[in-house]
Amino acid sequence: MHLNAIEAGTATHLPPLLILHGLLGSARNWGAVVRALGETRRVLALDLPNHGASPWTEIMDYPFMAREVAKVIDHLGGKAAVMGHSMGGKAAMALALARPELVERLVVVDIAPVSYTHTFAPYVKAMRAAPLAEATSRSQIEDFLAGPIPDKGVRAFLMQNLEGGAGGYRWRPNLAVLHAHMEDILAFPLFAEGTRYPGPTLFVAGETSDYIRPAHEDVIAALFPSAETVEVASAGHWVHADNPNGFMAAISGFLAK
Secondary structure, three states: OOOOEEEOOOOOOOOOEEEOOOOOOHHHHHHHHHHHHOOOOOEEOOOOOOOOOOOOOEEEEEEHHHHHHHHHHHOOOOOEEEEEHHHHHHHHHHHHHHHHHHEEEEEEEOOOOOOOOOHHHHHOOOOOHHOOOOOOOOHHHHOOOOEEEEHHHHHHHHOEEEEEOOOOOOOOHHHHHHHHHHHHHOOOOOOOOOOOOOOOOEEEEEOOOOOOOOHHHHHHHHHOOOEEEEOOOOOOOOOOEEEEEEEEHHHHHHOOE
């Protein structure tokens, strides 16, 4: 499988950086971060399977995502720094735990290595129900989503997945497979006792998000013994979008080491 990527930078004094987006996101959501970090190193934001312009598949769990990202790093010819947000953060952690020799350092954005009850299932259901065949404008589709998804910011995020025009519309993500594998996405895979990633690790939490909580400290420490955590002010779950300057300040020093 060839994962689609957007890329910036050519510097080789640091390992390349891979960025993994969250559920219903895409590499394009990270364009500004890619460009900024690309000033000092090679940066690739990937479309994970069943998202963006990457291929669709019937599989959608973290061991599978980790294997696909590992193939990218193998193709690059060595280690890479890996940063993932939400679902992408879980994929990055799964990769680091399964193939630690491939991950030079790890950044995990607003997610912990645990199972969650937070679910995007209502968003997926609403997107699947949207009347794409009858719609003659993007605004008609967004108006439909306003009923089940009243949060304007969330709708704007989801609408980034819509492509097409007068000839018809389609969603880029494989919504049927995401719906079928929602439990896998909410979960985190089990690893053999004693499995750990010893490399440098940074967890980035949004100040107003509840995805990383004090109750997660022990499991984080057990799996990632070198982990440190930083909180970004005035940011929720989409930390990089809510406070771009604070997010860049939180990660830049860590990635430059």
